Amino acid sequence: MATALHLCGVKTPYLSCSKRASCFQPIRGQRNLHYLVSPLSVSGSCTSPNGSHGQLALRVSCVAGKVGVLEKHDSEHQVSEQIATDLTCVMKFGGSSVASADRMREVAELILSFPEERPVIVLSAMGKTTNKLLLAGEKAVTCGVSNVSDLEELTFIKDLHLCTVDELGVERSVIEKHLFELEQLLNGIAMMKEMTLRTKDYLVSFGECMSTRVFAAYLNKIGVKARQYDAFEIGFITTDDFTNADILEATYLAVAKRLRGDWISDPAIPIVTGFLGKGWKSCAVTTLGRGGSDLTATTIGKALGLREIQVWKDVDGVLTCDPNIYPKAEPVPYLTFDEAAELAYFGAQVLHPQSMRPAREGGIPVRVKNSYNPKAPGTLITGTRDMSEAVLTSIVLKRNVTMLDIVSTRMLGQFGFLAKVFSIFEDLGISVDVVATSEVSISLTLDPSKLWSRELIQQASELDHVVEELEKIAVVNLLQNRSIISLIGNVQRSSLILEKAFHVLRTSGVNVQMISQGASKVNISFIVNDSEAEECVRALHSAFFESDLTELVSGRKSGNGSV
Ligand SMILES: Nc1ncnc2c1ncn2[C@@H]1O[C@H](COP(=O)(O)OP(=O)(O)O)[C@@H](O)[C@H]1O
Numbered sequence: 001m002a003t004a005l006h007l008c009g010v011k012t013p014y015l016s017c018s019k020r021a022s023c024f025q026p027i028r029g030q031r032n033l034h035y036l037v038s039p040l041s042v043s044g045s046c047t048s049p050n051g052s053h054g055q056l057a058l059r060v061s062c063v064a065g066k067v068g069v070l071e072k073h074d075s076e077h078q079v080s081e082q083i084a085t086d087l088t089c090v091m092k093f094g095g096s097s098v099a100s101a102d103r104m105r106e107v108a109e110l111i112l113s114f115p116e117e118r119p120v121i122v123l124s125a126m127g128k129t130t131n132k133l134l135l136a137g138e139k140a141v142t143c144g145v146s147n148v149s150d151l152e153e154l155t156f157i158k159d160l161h162l163c164t165v166d167e168l169g170v171e172r173s174v175i176e177k178h179l180f181e182l183e184q185l186l187n188g189i190a191m192m193k194e195m196t197l198r199t200k201d202y203l204v205s206f207g208e209c210m211s212t213r214v215f216a217a218y219l220n221k222i223g224v225k226a227r228q229y230d231a232f233e234i235g236f237i238t239t240d241d242f243t244n245a246d247i248l249e250a251t252y253l254a255v256a257k258r259l260r261g262d263w264i265s266d267p268a269i270p271i272v273t274g275f276l277g278k279g280w281k282s283c284a285v286t287t288l289g290r291g292g293s294d295l296t297a298t299t300i301g302k303a304l305g306l307r308e309i310q311v312w313k314d315v316d317g318v319l320t321c322d323p324n325i326y327p328k329a330e331p332v333p334y335l336t337f338d339e340a341a342e343l344a345y346f347g348a349q350v351l352h353p354q355s356m357r358p359a360r361e362g363g364i365p366v367r368v369k370n371s372y373n374p375k376a377p378g379t380l381i382t383g384t385r386d387m388s389e390a391v392l393t394s395i396v397l398k399r400n401v402t403m404l405d406i407v408s409t410r411m412l413g414q415f416g417f418l419a420k421v422f423s424i425f426e427d428l429g430i431s432v433d434v435v436a437t438s439e440v441s442i443s444l445t446l447d448p449s450k451l452w453s454r455e456l457i458q459q460a461s462e463l464d465h466v467v468e469e470l471e472k473i474a475v476v477n478l479l480q481n482r483s484i485i486s487l488i489g490n491v492q493r494s495s496l497i498l499e500k501a502f503h504v505l506r507t508s509g510v511n512v513q514m515i516s517q518g519a520s521k522v523n524i525s526f527i528v529n530d531s532e533a534e535e536c537v538r539a540l541h542s543a544f545f546e547s548d549l550t551e552l553v554s555g556r557k558s559g560n561g562s563v
């Protein structure tokens with residue numbers, strides 16, 4: 001579907017589109033110009049023939065035929081028709097950003113400090129609520145119905161939410177029904193003496209359902225019109241993989257229709273629950289995996305074709321490594337979607353592993369910002385960036401990984417061997433992270449997030465089963481307590497990165513057990529023992545980020561022999 005976009009006062013401009021030139025098609029010249037704009041987000045610039053009129057930079061967001069946002073035009077040129085009141089960006093605030101009444105007040109101020117924005121707000125559960133809910137559920141399985149009301153986690157959650165509404169001066173009624181139902185649910189778990197994955201998702205959903213209700217009520221109280229939404233009620237359709245569901249394509253249209261429809265008929269800032277969805281078969285509440293509110297935000301950004309997706313955290317952006325491992329980690333100013341996705345997939349907690357996909361597909365920049373330090377520039381994630389000076393961007397650690405060394409007994413040819421190995425993993429629904437092969441052997445690591453979502457006992461028997469199947473065609477060595485260290489950066493400089501990294505590892509006395517260069521060309525991963533991993537990350541960080549690499553980048557070695 002295409003939409004007419006009308007511009008006037010622009011003298012026969014040439015329109016160039018940074019991405020999809022075909023998105024803009026002039027349908028009438030002269031002073032009043034009409035363009036056809038295809039759905040979803042496009043951006044471009046429009047200049048006069050000799051360039052003397054400067055640039056009319058415009059950004060259009062267009063979903064289902066509705067022109068969304070036009071912005072940033074110079075004074076000479078006027079945009080005659082625009083729906084200037086449309087939603088402009090999405091701002092996601094994580095648990096740490098809305099952990100208390102004070103934090104909620106600060107977040108409200110922060111949102112209001114951008115008067116030019118008309119944001120969709122996505123919130124996570126307050127502070128550590130999700131962890132507390134999970135723990136309460138686990139305890140309820142064994143504690144007996146009569147002890148549920150005394151569970152310290154339940155008391156904590158009640159106190160936190162009731163104190164917050166009291167401090168913010170909003171009615172307790174906004175969450176009382178949820179607190180009552182939460183206790184009922186825990187009673188049910190206690191009675192059944194079991195908690196299925198489906199129940200687990202319903203249980204944790206109370207966190208986001210309450211934080212958004214409290215925040216929306218507070219905004220309304222201070223005179224900012226806001227409307228609360230449960231994601232599972234507005235079209236977030238997912239697979240039925242409880243605790244780790246995937247967003248289905250139908251979500252984009254449904255969410256855009258609902259949020260934009262409501263906004264047009266009665267504008268109010270949408271406050272949407274992060275992390276949650278609705279299983280397409282079961283119609284039950286699902287969750288998108290831990291940290292899934294980032295994915296909610298990017299999904300909304302793509303659905304509405306918004307100008308920017310902001311994810312507000314408690315750190316100054318994506319850092320050069322996990323600050324819990326090395327406090328001297330520095331913010332990374334720019335990242336590509338590929339780098340950010342790889343970083344998230346290989347364990348950087350700061351972003352949800354799937355969250356870059358919608359942003360990349362919609363071509364929408366993602367900004368990672370610090371709600372505790374809004375002035376810090378944060379990290380801007382876009383499709384491309386200048387890599388000419390880039391060597392290493394970030395170091396990521398994924399702990400507690402299982403590694404398998406599989407050596408062929410040569411019962412099958414090489415092709416048959418590899419195919420058989422991977423079909424065994426496919427049949428068992430286990431995904432593989434890092435792979436290295438030779439003619440007769442293959443070393444690989446198993447994605448722990450897929451195993452983590454299962455019960456420990458199930459994990460153990462699954463691993464036994466994998467080994468049993470593989471032993472029909474190979475000699476198998478199962479190695480546990482390993483870590484993947486991933487070097488995310490410019491793999492065009494892989495020789496330099498490897499030279500320096502291996503020098504560091506050798507001087508630290510660490511033996512690398514496997515190495516793999518990702519097909520994405522932004523990642524070199526290697527496997528070491530869990531016990532050595534953190535020290536390795538610190539040593540690598542010092543070598544790459546605290547010493548001058550410019551001479552090495554320009555091809556000259558420094559005189560002192562250090563790399
Ligand atoms: N490379 C990294 N860059 C930034 N933060 C990281 C990184 N690796 C791990 N972290 C951790 O991620 C946390 C932020 O992610 P998260 O807890 O999901 O935020 P939120 O709950 O606010 O969305 C930081 O407090 C930090 O401890």
Ligand SMILES: N[C@@H](CC(=O)OP(=O)(O)O)C(=O)O
Binds near residue numbers: 094130207275293294
């Ligand atoms: N509350 C969920 C979802 C989430 O995204 O949280 P956060 O934004 O605080 O990482 C979790 O803890 O996993």
